[in-house]
Amino acid sequence: MEVTTTQNGVDLELLKPVLAEYAKVSGSLITILQKTQAIYGYLPISALTEIAAATGVAPAKIMGVATFYTQFRLEPIGKYLIMVCQGTACHVNGSEKLAQALSDELGIQDGETSKDGLFTLKHVACLGCCSLAPAIMINDDVYGNLTGDKARKIVQDIAKKTKEAAK
Amino acid sequence: MKIRSFDDLKQYKKSLYGNKKTAKYTVLVGMATCGVASGANTTMTAFEETVNELGLKNVTLKRTGCIGYCFLEPIAEVIDEQGNSTIYTKVDKAKVAEIVSSHLQNGKPLTEGVIKPDMQRINLAEVKPIQKRQLRVALRNCGVIDPESLDDYIKYDGYMALAKCLFELTPNGVIEIIKRSGLRGRGGGGFSTGLKWSFVAKENAPVKNIICNADEGDPGAFMDRSILEGDPNSILEAMAIAGYATGAAHGYIYIRAEYPMAVKRLKIAIAQATEMGLLGDNIMGTDFSFDIQIKLGAGAFVCGEETALIHSIEGKRGEPKMKPPYPAKRGLWGEPTCVNNVETYANICPIIIKGDQWFNSMGTTKSPGTKVFALAGKINNVGLVEVPMGITLREMIYDVGGGIVDGKAFKAIQTGGPSGGVIPYTMLDTPIEYDSLVAMGSMMGSGGMIVMDEDDCMVNIAKFYLEFSVEESCGRCTPCRIGNKRLFEILEKITNGNGTMDDIRKLKELGRVIKDTALCGLGQTSPNPVLSTLHFFEDEYIAHVVDRTCPAKTCSSLIRYFIMPDKCIGCTLCARVCPVSCIDGERKALHSIRQHECIKCGACMDACKSNAIVKR
Ligand SMILES: Cc1cc2nc3c(=O)[nH]c(=O)nc-3n(C[C@H](O)[C@H](O)[C@H](O)COP(=O)(O)O)c2cc1C
Ligand code: FES
Numbered sequence: 087m088e089v090t091t092t093q094n095g096v097d098l099e100l101l102k103p104v105l106a107e108y109a110k111v112s113g114s115l116i117t118i119l120q121k122t123q124a125i126y127g128y129l130p131i132s133a134l135t136e137i138a139a140a141t142g143v144a145p146a147k148i149m150g151v152a153t154f155y156t157q158f159r160l161e162p163i164g165k166y167l168i169m170v171c172q173g174t175a176c177h178v179n180g181s182e183k184l185a186q187a188l189s190d191e192l193g194i195q196d197g198e199t200s201k202d203g204l205f206t207l208k209h210v211a212c213l214g215c216c217s218l219a220p221a222i223m224i225n226d227d228v229y230g231n232l233t234g235d236k237a238r239k240i241v242q243d244i245a246k247k248t249k250e251a252a253k
Numbered sequence: 254m255k256i257r258s259f260d261d262l263k264q265y266k267k268s269l270y271g272n273k274k275t276a277k278y279t280v281l282v283g284m285a286t287c288g289v290a291s292g293a294n295t296t297m298t299a300f301e302e303t304v305n306e307l308g309l310k311n312v313t314l315k316r317t318g319c320i321g322y323c324f325l326e327p328i329a330e331v332i333d334e335q336g337n338s339t340i341y342t343k344v345d346k347a348k349v350a351e352i353v354s355s356h357l358q359n360g361k362p363l364t365e366g367v368i369k370p371d372m373q374r375i376n377l378a379e380v381k382p383i384q385k386r387q388l389r390v391a392l393r394n395c396g397v398i399d400p401e402s403l404d405d406y407i408k409y410d411g412y413m414a415l416a417k418c419l420f421e422l423t424p425n426g427v428i429e430i431i432k433r434s435g436l437r438g439r440g441g442g443g444f445s446t447g448l449k450w451s452f453v454a455k456e457n458a459p460v461k462n463i464i465c466n467a468d469e470g471d472p473g474a475f476m477d478r479s480i481l482e483g484d485p486n487s488i489l490e491a492m493a494i495a496g497y498a499t500g501a502a503h504g505y506i507y508i509r510a511e512y513p514m515a516v517k518r519l520k521i522a523i524a525q526a527t528e529m530g531l532l533g534d535n536i537m538g539t540d541f542s543f544d545i546q547i548k549l550g551a552g553a554f555v556c557g558e559e560t561a562l563i564h565s566i567e568g569k570r571g572e573p574k575m576k577p578p579y580p581a582k583r584g585l586w587g588e589p590t591c592v593n594n595v596e597t598y599a600n601i602c603p604i605i606i607k608g609d610q611w612f613n614s615m616g617t618t619k620s621p622g623t624k625v626f627a628l629a630g631k632i633n634n635v636g637l638v639e640v641p642m643g644i645t646l647r648e649m650i651y652d653v654g655g656g657i658v659d660g661k662a663f664k665a666i667q668t669g670g671p672s673g674g675v676i677p678y679t680m681l682d683t684p685i686e687y688d689s690l691v692a693m694g695s696m697m698g699s700g701g702m703i704v705m706d707e708d709d710c711m712v713n714i715a716k717f718y719l720e721f722s723v724e725e726s727c728g729r730c731t732p733c734r735i736g737n738k739r740l741f742e743i744l745e746k747i748t749n750g751n752g753t754m755d756d757i758r759k760l761k762e763l764g765r766v767i768k769d770t771a772l773c774g775l776g777q778t779s780p781n782p783v784l785s786t787l788h789f790f791e792d793e794y795i796a797h798v799v800d801r802t803c804p805a806k807t808c809s810s811l812i813r814y815f816i817m818p819d820k821c822i823g824c825t826l827c828a829r830v831c832p833v834s835c836i837d838g839e840r841k842a843l844h845s846i847r848q849h850e851c852i853k854c855g856a857c858m859d860a861c862k863s864n865a866i867v868k869r
Pocket of ligand 1: 437438439440441442443444446466467468469470471554555556557558559560592593594595597699773774775
């Protein structure tokens with residue numbers, strides 16, 4: 087029988103298919119990291135060690151890549167990642183106030199995750215939806231022409247729906 | 254079915270027109286990110302349900318890309334058999350019911366909430382004189398075809414340009430056409446596309462690569478996203494043409510992960526085109542093979558720079574390197590590589606089909622053709638426009654853009670994002686083209702235009718961009734890593750009200766040093782927002798340091814909020830919204846703000862219904 091290797095609750099078994107497909111394809115490191123993050127929601131250190139072993143890329147190199155790109159996280163995040171645009175169009179249309187309202191509503195700052203583990207706030211540069219400024223993106227959905235109150239309502243609705251679904 | 258020759262393609266196109274009787278009405282719903290975020294999914298569902306419920310047989314529903322009028326989304330266009338079009342705006346569920354009952358059932362188009370754009374699209378099959386202000390070349394299919402249907406693309410002469418190249422032109426012949434057209438790279442630099450292709454073609458190497466740069470990191474830009482979401486096949490076709498012309502067999506699209514819809518549509522397009530034999534091995538039965546892979550960016554602005562982008566595709570940190578050697582000589586995996594921007598590719602097929610002379614009859618001598626701009630900020634018609642190069646800013650803002658929001662005074666436009674600069678109101682009659690913008694200390698950039706009005710502080714805007722550059726500097730070279738940080742700190746000092754005249758001098762000096770010594774395009778251009786605002790709005794900087802005021806009343810350290818005694822009605826609204834409870838006052842009596850406790854958040858001013866609160 088096969089034994090699952092888990093380190094700090096990270097099931098490395100899930101990573102195997104990704105490594106089987108990409109470990110030996112040169113230039114795939116970023117793709118591997120993206121797929122790993124899609125599995126775990128972040129890049130667990132144990133997974134990075136596993137990737138180093140499978141690809142033969144030095145752990146320091148992998149860490150260098152993982153910390154270079156803003157997309158990669160070394161810490162777990164909430165179920166919903168709220169990206170608050172701080173791009174120019176959003177800036178001149180009041181994104182600062184919007185960000186403040188979301189921080190107040192969720193009780194967290196940029197980069198933090200709410201206590202219930204539902205939301206992570208992240209300030210980003212331009213979502214490419216400047217015609218909808220100020221805009222935010224929650225997971226893959228864009229919400230535009232927001233005010234503080236509209237944004238509060240959106241996260242309240244999501245929280246309510248998620249809690250109801252969990253019941 | 255697989256296409257195995259030019260005739261196959263022509264036959265197939267014909268069959269698409271032949272087999273189905275066209276419905277009386279075609280309803281197009283704009284379903285790019287802007288549309289969907291405004292509720293286009295609901296609109297589409299409403300149309301589907303109503304049409305099904307009523308059993309209407311004469312209506313075809315179609316999803317399409319961005320029509321360009323993002324501020325009026327969701328948009329639905331109804332086209333009748335004669336080709337008459339009615340474009341409905343802000344189409345919600347109730348509006349759908351009205352459109353169906355009046356227009357689709359009774360043949361009476363509504364007149365409310367309809368727009369008539371001053372816009373013309375090119376048609377690949379025929380040449381028509383330009384009559385309208387907006388001319389859509391790169392965006393020709395956006396808002397017309399279903400981006401998830403290869404058949405629809407082929408109906409609009411899709412893959413005809415590639416077929417023409419493969420069957421009627423030599424690789425060198427293709428390059429000559431592109432060279433003569435005068436097409437310049439739309440990614441910001443404005444380098445001649447034909448020349449770049451010829452450099453790659455000249456290299457004697459077994460493997461060469463084509464890259465499409467879809468990183469679009471400039472804040473304020475969304476042209477490339479709209480093209481990819483609205484017409485993904487045109488980019489694939491153009492990349493294959495570039496491959497044929499330069500002798501490359503592999504293509505990569507480097508696209509930001511923030512564009513999930515564009516990625517999805519590209520994947521669909523690649524799969525469909527490969528299935529039909531329009532991509533992959535032995536395209537259309539010839540011995541030319543070309544495959545395309547999608548590479549997702551991981552969020553780093555500098556990866557838009559071509560050498561950094563190449564490192565990123567190779568799976569490394571996206572740091573740029575010294576040029577030369579240019580990618581055309583030693584690019585991806587050390588092989589000759591041609592990197593072009595999305596919009597550059599979007600112009601290729603029309604040039605191949607309609608010819609280089611047609612192309613350079615538009616625009617100016619040195620910047621032929623059209624350019625797509627993303628208009629955003631304080632402008633009424635927020636959205637995507639495509640105009641011939643050389644149009645003046647005045648035409649752009651007041652005619653195409655519909656003027657400034659709330660009739661406020663236009664102050665400046667920002668082009669080129671963090672690498673660009675501002676163009677002030679005094680330069681309204683400057684033509685928009687590569688060289689005139691560079692001469693003004695700005696640059697075309699990729700086409701993002703942020704319109705700013707009297708309420709926007711130029712020092713604050715410069716600080717905003719510097720913060721971005723500090724964040725995005727990869728750290729490889731010292732001038733950019735440390736210099737930008739110092740520039741940012743000085744700007745922060747000025748906006749906090751602690752600046753001196755010497756700080757202004759330092760900004761100029763340091764800015765120039767960074768420009769001259771940084772390693773890559775990011776650092777070489779990052780001082781531009783500071784230098785150009787200083788050049789055109791030095792008095793605003795001086796007001797901050799000498800008078801300690803912010804003329805635009807943006808910098809919170811330099812402003813105070815006051816309650817006007819003659820206007821306050823004592824409704825207590827402001828006191829209730831104040832997050833730090835620093836407003837005193839009884840019901841029906843004059844309120845006042847305890848200045849030393851005020852955090853200047855502006856919540857009271859937003860809440861006040863009697864306009865009794867002012868900033869000074
Ligand atoms: C910091 C920096 C960011 C850039 N970002 C982009 C970008 O997002 N998209 C793009 O097409 N070109 C970008 N460029 C320009 C590219 O380096 C390159 O010149 C371009 O992709 C070439 O294509 P073109 O000739 O078709 O314009 C950037 C350049 C620099 C220095
Ligand atoms: S500036 Fe916010 S989406 Fe572009």
